[in-house]
Amino acid sequence: xxxxxxxxxxxxxxxxxxxxxxxxxxxxxxxxxxxxxxxxxxxxxxxxxxxxxxxxxxxxxxxxxxxxxxxxxxxxxxxxxxxxxxxxxxxxxxxxxxxxxxxxxxxxxxxxxxxxxxxxxxxxxxxxxxxxxxxxxxxxxxxxxxxxxxxxxxxxxxxxxxxxxxxxxxxxxxxxxxxxxxxxxxxxxxxxxxxxxxxxxxxxxxxxxxxxxxxxxxxxxxxxxxxxxxxxxxxxxxxxxxxxxxxxx
Numbered sequence: 001x002x003x004x005x006x007x008x009x010x011x012x013x014x015x016x017x018x019x020x021x022x023x024x025x026x027x028x029x030x031x032x033x034x035x036x037x038x039x040x041x042x043x044x045x046x047x048x049x050x051x052x053x054x055x056x057x058x059x060x061x062x063x064x065x066x067x068x069x070x071x072x073x074x075x076x077x078x079x080x081x082x083x084x085x086x087x088x089x090x091x092x093x094x095x096x097x098x099x100x101x102x103x104x105x106x107x108x109x110x111x112x113x114x115x116x117x118x119x120x121x122x123x124x125x126x127x128x129x130x131x132x133x134x135x136x137x138x139x140x141x142x143x144x145x146x147x148x149x150x151x152x153x154x155x156x157x158x159x160x161x162x163x164x165x166x167x168x169x170x171x172x173x174x175x176x177x178x179x180x181x182x183x184x185x186x187x188x189x190x191x192x193x194x195x196x197x198x199x200x201x202x203x204x205x206x207x208x209x210x211x212x213x214x215x216x217x218x219x220x221x222x223x224x225x226x227x228x229x230x231x232x233x234x235x236x237x238x239x240x241x242x243x244x245x246x247x248x249x
Contacts, residue, residue, distance in 0.1 A: 074162050079169055079218050080229075082157060086150045087211055087218075090176070092238030093143060094208050099132040108212070108239045110219055112231075119220040126212045133201040133208070140189035140200075147180035154180075172214050175207040 028034060095101050107125050111118075154177050157163065163170050182203050183189065192200070219237070222230040236243045 075166050075169070076218075076221055076225075078157060078160055078162065079166075079214070080222075082154075082169075082173070083215060083218055085153055086176070087215060088233075088237065090146075091208075091211050091215060092243075093146065094138065094204060094211075095238055097133050097135055097138040097204065098208065099134060100129065104129075104212075105239045105241075108216070110234060110237060110239070112234055114223070116220070119216055123213065123216050126209065126216065129209060129212075131205045131209050133204045135192075135197055135200060135204070140183065144180070144183035144189065147176070148184060151177070151180055168210070169214055172207070172210040175203075175210050179203045179207045 095104065098104060108122055110122075154173055158170070158173055158177075163173075182200060186192075186196075219230065219233055222233055232245060235245050235247070
C-alpha cells in the first residue's frame with residue numbers, strides 16, 4: 001500500500017471515530033443517560049460478527065457465484081467468435097494432413113442425439129490421439145495466407161482480460177498464433193528440409209489437438225444453451241463428408 005493511501009485511511013478512520021464520539025457526547029449532553037448509551041454500544045458491537053458473517057460469507061459468496069456465471073457467459077461468447085471466424089475453418093483446413101482423419105471423421109461426427117457421455121467419450125479420444133501429420137497433403141502457402149489474415153483477430157482476442165480465467169483457451173490461441181509465425185518466418189514453404197518439416201509438424205499437431213479439445217467443449221455448450229447454433233454446427237462441422245448449411249430434413 002502506498003504511503004499516501006495509508007495516510008488517507010488513517011485520516012478517514014480517525015475522522016469517523018471522532019464523529020462517533022461527538023455524536024455520543026451530544027446524546028449524553030441532551031439526555032444525560034450513559035447507561036442507555038453503553039447498552040446500545042455493546043449491542044451494536046455484539047452484532048458486528050453476525051454482520052461480518054452475513055455480508056462477507058454469504059452475500060459476497062452469492063455475488064461471486066453470479067460474477068462467475070457472467071464471466072463464463074462472456075468467455076463462451078469469445079470462444080464462439082473464435083470458432084466461427086477461425087477455429088472451425090482451420091479444423092477443416094488441417095484435417096486432410098492428419099493421418100488419422102478417417103477415424104476423426106467417425107469419432108467426432110457430432111450428432112443431434114449426442115449426450116454428455118458421447119462428448120466425454122469423444123474428448124477422451126482426442127486426449128489420447130496420436131496426431132501424426134503429413135504436411136505434403138495440404139497447401140502450406142494457403143494456410144499461411146489464411147492465418148496471416150486472421151492474426152489481428154486472434155491478437156484482439158488475446159487482449160480480452162476475461163481470457164485470464166481460461167488458461168486452456170488462451171494456450172490454444174497462442175498455439176495457433178505461433179503456427180502462423182512459424183509459417184510466416186519462412187520465405188518459402190516448398191522443398192522443406194526434413195528436420196524443418198518435422199518441426200512444423202509439431203506446431204501443427206500442438207495447435208490441432210488443442211483445437212479439437214476446445215471445439216468439443218464449445219459444441220457441447222451450444223447443445224445445452226443455444227440449440228439453434230448447435231443445429232447449424234451439426235450441418236457445417238468438418239467431420240462429415242459433405243458439410244452444408246442447407247436443411248435437408
